[in-house]
Amino acid sequence: MSTEEETLAAEAEATAAAEATAASAATATAGADDTAGAEALGDAGKKALDxxxxKWREAERVGKASATEFAAYKATAEGREAEHKTDQANQKVRDDALSAANQRILxxxxxxAAATKLADPADAxxxxxxxxxxxxxxxxxxxxTVASAIDDLIASKPYLAAQGGKRFQGSGDTGTRNESxxxxQLNGEDLKKLSPQQIVxxxxxxxxxxxLKS
Known part of the structure; x- marks a missing residue:
């Protein structure tokens, strides 16, 4: 490449990397700083935060995609296509391993988190x-965030709650249904996911x- 092309390539690479880094940092900051605020605002605040x-996750994805596309362009321009493909394959192996590990952690x-809230934690x-x-x-x-999601699950499917937990929707926690x-209500698709005991x-x-009326 000419000196001018190299300069433009370097600038593009720096820009793509900056976009990915900024988006990633913003995502982390949003998750760390806004949880307390969402709790204070209630359901509306949680929905806005989500x-x-x-949006930040999408910005991060776009930033990473830009960096990946530029890396491929640069490798082609420099005649390193084979090397780049090998690097990409190795990176995919690392990414897949990290994804699997994260799923186990999650x-x-x-x-x-569900152990004390659900009769069967696996339901979470x-x-x-x-x-x-x-x-x-x-x-x-x-x-x-996890605790809030489990609470929402219990609110919509109270029969999943642990013994002594909220069994019905309403303001009370005494096991009696608020008549108002x-x-x-569950549908056929919901029932397919339940055990016989849960259906009862x-x-x-x-x-x-x-x-049952349908």
Missing amino acids: AMKA KAEVRA LRFLDLSSFEVGEDGEIDAA TRPA AAKNAGQLDDY
Whole structure:
């Protein structure tokens, strides 16, 4: 490449790297600083925070994609295509290994958080969207976010709660149903994920009323 091309390439590489770094840093900052604020704002605050985090994750993805595309362009321009492909293959192996490790960490943390709240902690893995949680570079997970997700799960499916936990929707925690509020109703798809014991509990909780009438 000419001197001018090398200069432009260097500038483009720096820009792509800066975009990826900035987006990654912003994602980490958002997760670290905003949890308390979302708790104070209630459900509306949590939804706003989740939307903001989603935007930062997308910005991070775009930044990384730009850096990857530029690296491929640069390797082609410098005649290092074979070397670049080998590097990419090795990086994929590392990324896959890290992803698998993060999934193990995530599942263990979610089960641990659900241990005192759900009758069967494994239900947290079956019903929660694990992709909505992130494992940080330090291997840590936002415990408040996980706890909030489990609480929301219990609110929508009270029959999953541990003995002595909230069995019905409503303001009380005494096991009696608030007559002014019907429990969340389950459909056929929900039933496919339940054990026979859970189906009986759901029926007793009044969550199959609509399904049995259909």
